[in-house]
Structure formats: structure tokens, C-alpha cells
Amino acid sequence: MIASTLAVAEKVLVMFLIMGVGYVCYKKRIITSRGAAQLTNLLLYIVGPCLIIAALQADSEGVSTGKILLTILLFLAGMIAVAAAMQLLFRRQTRARAGMLRYGAVYSNCGFMGLPLAQAILGSAGVVYASACVVAFNLLTWTHGYIILGGAGEDRRQMLKKALLNPGTISFAIGLPLYALSVSLPEPLVQTLDSIGAMNTPLAMIVVGTYLAKLNLRDVFSDREVYLVTALRLVMVPVAFLLLLWLLRPDPVVMVTTALLMAAPVGMNSVLFAIKLGNDTQLACKMIALSTLLSILTMPAIAVLAQNLASVP
Numbered sequence: 001m002i003a004s005t006l007a008v009a010e011k012v013l014v015m016f017l018i019m020g021v022g023y024v025c026y027k028k029r030i031i032t033s034r035g036a037a038q039l040t041n042l043l044l045y046i047v048g049p050c051l052i053i054a055a056l057q058a059d060s061e062g063v064s065t066g067k068i069l070l071t072i073l074l075f076l077a078g079m080i081a082v083a084a085a086m087q088l089l090f091r092r093q094t095r096a097r098a099g100m101l102r103y104g105a106v107y108s109n110c111g112f113m114g115l116p117l118a119q120a121i122l123g124s125a126g127v128v129y130a131s132a133c134v135v136a137f138n139l140l141t142w143t144h145g146y147i148i149l150g151g152a153g154e155d156r157r158q159m160l161k162k163a164l165l166n167p168g169t170i171s172f173a174i175g176l177p178l179y180a181l182s183v184s185l186p187e188p189l190v191q192t193l194d195s196i197g198a199m200n201t202p203l204a205m206i207v208v209g210t211y212l213a214k215l216n217l218r219d220v221f222s223d224r225e226v227y228l229v230t231a232l233r234l235v236m237v238p239v240a241f242l243l244l245l246w247l248l249r250p251d252p253v254v255m256v257t258t259a260l261l262m263a264a265p266v267g268m269n270s271v272l273f274a275i276k277l278g279n280d281t282q283l284a285c286k287m288i289a290l291s292t293l294l295s296i297l298t299m300p301a302i303a304v305l306a307q308n309l310a311s312v313p
Helices: 002-027 033-057 065-086 095-106 110-151 156-164 167-180 187-197 200-213 224-248 252-262 269-277 281-310
Strands: none
Touching (some): 065 095, 065 110, 065 252, 095 110, 110 156, 110 200, 110 252, 110 269, 110 281, 200 281, 269 281
């Protein structure tokens, strides 16, 4: 128990040290706001898709198409249940603020924080199942998430298009049939995808560090509702979800992966949607900052708890 806790904490610490590099680079103007945006695009459109396709080309023991589809279903059902429960909270807030707080409690940073940790702890199988979770996340965040942040008047066809036609979903749609049909890509192409995909964790952590560097940390700790959202996102939601998984008893690696991604801090999309829809960007940044800082303590704890409940070494 202690050994596995220290092993997970060490991996999270490495991720946070890389995040610190991003923080310093931004403060020293080595990376500018424009540079951070370009790195984000590189992650979303190139590195992430390469990682997903490469993981689906790897010989991951125990992974099956059925388990991948089950992962999507479990993660999607979990987020829908949390979204329904959040309608009972923040009723005294303005509609816009309540929407942002609810978004923060429901939608995790599963791509930039959860997927790298799943890769570090569980290897290529973790990447496959984490990618399935990201597909479920994209389907819901571009529909329900977008609406609660003020996008109710937007073209529904455009929302559905973004939910289905985004880099993560497209790369998964390319990689899954290849995996299901046992089609192997040429080795030089696989090595290229592997090499580019290997940049995912360091680049993602550097990008998160640059976003943290933009904030006044004293403002982060001054909002009471931000503490509540952080507690929900990092502790209450993942623990409740993990207990439900323990009752359902899915595949152990599926259980650990989905629990890890559900335990990630508030999603970066909260800021992107806030900018696009004219919502409270400062509130979104506060939620991301506080939850990300505290996740160095909570994510290892959730990971170890999930591993023990699922009997994963």
C-alpha cells in the first residue's frame, strides 16, 4: 500500500515539476501567451491524436473492443449522473456563475492531466481506455457543457459537429477499427506516431504551467464557491464514482483508468468556453488553478484507492 502510494506520488510529482518548468518559462517570457496557445494546438491536433493511434497499435494485454466501448459507456454515464446531481447545487448564484461552477464540478481535465497519469501508471492499455474516456468527455462537453455555460442559443448542428469531429474523436475513430480488425501500420509510421505521442505528458504539463503563471494566486484562494467545486471535483465525485465502479466490477484496468480521469482537476475547456460565450473567465481560471494545485495530493490517493479496490499492482 505504502509502496504503491509512493510510486504514484512520484509520477505525479514529476508531472508537477514539468508544470513548474512551464510556469517559469512563462514568467521569464521564454513562452508567451501566443506560444502557449500554439503549444495547445500542437497537443490537440498533432501530439494527442498520434498518442491515441499509437496506443491502439500497441500490443496491450487484456484490451478488447468490448472493454473500450464499456469504458466510453461508464465514463459517459458517470458524467451524466454528476451533471444531474449538480443541478441541485449553486441555485442562489446567478445563472451564468452557477453554470460555470457546475461545469467545473462535472468536467475534468481528463486529456491534459488524466491521460498522462494513466499512461504513466498503466502504460499503453491506460492510454487506450483513457482515450475512450476523452471521446465520452468530448461528446458531453460540446453539448451539455456548452449549453450550461451560455451556448443554449447556438446552432445545435454545429455543437454536434464539434462533439463528433474533433481531433480526439477522429483519431479514436481511425485507431479503433484498425485495432478491432488487427490491422498493423508500417513500422516506420508506428515509430513516428510513438515518438510524437511521447511528447504528450511534458508538453501538456508545460502548457498547464503557463496557464497557472497567468493567475494571481492570492485571488484564487478568496472565492468560497471555488473551494466547494474543488472538493467536488477532486474528492466527492471521484470517490462516489469509484464506489459505483467497485459495485459494478468492470475490468480492473478499466476501473482504475476511468477513476483516474474522473479525479482530474477542472477542465481547461471552462476557460475556452468562457471566452467564446462571454462567461466569467476569472472564475474559470480560479477553479482550474486551485484544483490543479491540490490534485498533486488527491490524484495519487484516488489512484492508489482504485488500484487496491481493483486489485491492480
